Amino acid sequence: MNDYSRADRVASLVHEEVARLLQREFKDPRLGFVSVMGVRMSPDMRFANVYVSLYGSDSEKKSSLIALQNGAGWFRRKVGRILRVRHIPEIRFFADDSLDRVYHLEEVLDHVHREQQGSPMLVLTLEEAAERFREARSLLITTHVGPDGDAIGSLLGLYWLAKALGKPVQLMVDSPVPQILRFLPGADLIRDAESMPKPFELAVIADCSSFSRVGGAAKWLREGASVLILDHHTEPGEPGTAGHIDSTFAATAELVAELYAALDVPIPPEAALCLYVGQVTDTNGYRFSNTSPRTHRIAARLMESGQFAPHRVAEQVLEFMPRPKFFLLRRMLERVEFRGKGAIAASWLDTDDFSDCGAEREHTDNLIHRLRQVEGVRVAVLAYAVDARHVKVSLRSDGSFDCAACCRQWGGGGHVPAAGATLEAPVRSALEKVLAAVESSLSADGTRLPS
Template structure:
């Protein structure tokens, strides 16, 4: 057999299957009358360049090409059902230059890229997410900066799920260090930071955040045009041009990953269960927050059935406190201010406090819950000033106030009972600005 024999056979099969799909008609309304003229394979069979004739006016032809490029992943999945090869080639569409020499490819692909970046995130079902994960070979799993238990737990659990699928090339990354209380979770020590350049991944997965600008310095590795899958439960739109599952009805991203195990028919190992429990338990405040649902408890019960030591880990997540955190708590509590008839309570921590107490930023996590427990308080706030011109603010609230909706005016987001934002202003200005806006809103609602 000649060396070119196999590539030619694979090309012919791909051409035939794509022609069938085009004959049946694709769902994308942008795709007009298109004819497959040729398919050329790369030597390693990893890429299939599909040359098509595009008919109609110039605008219609460009629209068809944009539609084909946008549908390339789905077409690849469908064609892959009929290819008996280990790696399904990535499909790339090109106009047939034998028919239109004046067609400017670079201009077209710039338009394709621009349009893709303007498209809303494509919402997927659990099954469609599983299909996309099964297609991938090299994965880059990323969570938001300043990772919490849900971000870390969901990311590590997904890593176990991919390993159970037989995937071997999986990198996990976070821009900031993993907090101490999560460092002993299975797989946590494999998480790298932004200094570690990722492999040439074919799928990046953002967990517990929906946009590139939430992942800190790691965003530099997520260049536009890279395949991006979002798995998140926050009430904010996903990254334009990406695909994913964003559903705020889930109490945590960990819950979504737990249901992905079910959708993939993969048993949850004890290590994966512990990571998922960390995600679910911490993002519901030990199942006390208002986002806790019957589904939350059902998932938690199944995780406990794997034999994880709930007493040990609940103590670590919710009770254990080192001396430095205790001193930070005491300092923050001494500053608590009450406003609006004690409906609002706020405090703050600065970089100077961390230096005095030799504490770390992660030890400020959840301090706000202490003044939220005051019976009259509906909105609890902590301001964190670790940079002279930047202040981070975290809100916790009861069912009478939507923290996420309020903080959107400051570029923030999250959930109704728990949200945050970063303000480009010094601490005192941030406190005055946020408090004034909050008091105005509370008065307008009376």
């Protein structure tokens, strides 16, 4: 088959399928009467230019074209199911050249871009999110950089759910899996974000709600991908995506456990262990204020489904301390400073501390809890160097101070009792900036500091 005949055949298939989809499946309130006049393939077969006739008033025609442009990614995925080609062409809609042009194409595309950027996340119920997961033919699952037990546990819990439903699934995280979590079933399947993933129909982001938090994985999510967000933090979801965010869950792992129930899928032992680790991490062994009766009911289900000893999990995730972590802890404690008449405890770690101790950034996990445990401390703050330019600042409170609200001013977030943010500044400067905000908030809320 020569290049022309191949392009002609692909164009014919695209024409037929797009016309069918417009008539039977594509739903958008902005779409008026539209007919497909023809399809032209680009010379390299990477683009399918679909020419349509638009009917109605000028504004109605414009709205119809905007609806089609917004749905181009959806059409591409649908068309990809019938094409036997290595690269599924991108679908681009144009007003038919035989019609009078009532608007400039660049203006339309700019309008589409602004609309997509400003469109809020489509909020789904748990059941709707479960149905999207079920309907996807293939999945890519990712989570935030610097993943903790809930991030990895939730990601792997979703992996085992996809496997139970018989779906091809890929796991991608733009950070190494922490050493203490590598024992989890499926952890060895997690890949970094450098290599292009295989084609997928739905991307799922677990335990965070924005592309900025997933690091390098974001580049594989931006181009026409359908994205489902599952999270329990209070931040709004990424514009242009769909998702279920419920901050009443103590951990995203709990939300994933409820997905199993919504889909009527038994939780396999592998998933039960992963989700239990997620719970244990984000409740600090069921000691944080986010622990609820539902938390314990879900924990019971996981223990009944799994084949693990809960005390062993707690030892591994919460109590195990490699020597480099112990050396970091010692340095952190040597530098503790109390502010606000003892209501604030703060410390810091710089790049030299990590190299001197032979430690990794993952070894900072849970160190801040030592500061919060001190008598009279309402807010603990720990700043540590991520690299030569960036500093991660973590906050923990007794619940009387909103850590998440404080961290949002630097693009961070989390929960009332636990949150964090990344700042571009020297370690001590970043720490002082955050401490000033914490002290100001504690003074402004009218709450008496300890005397």
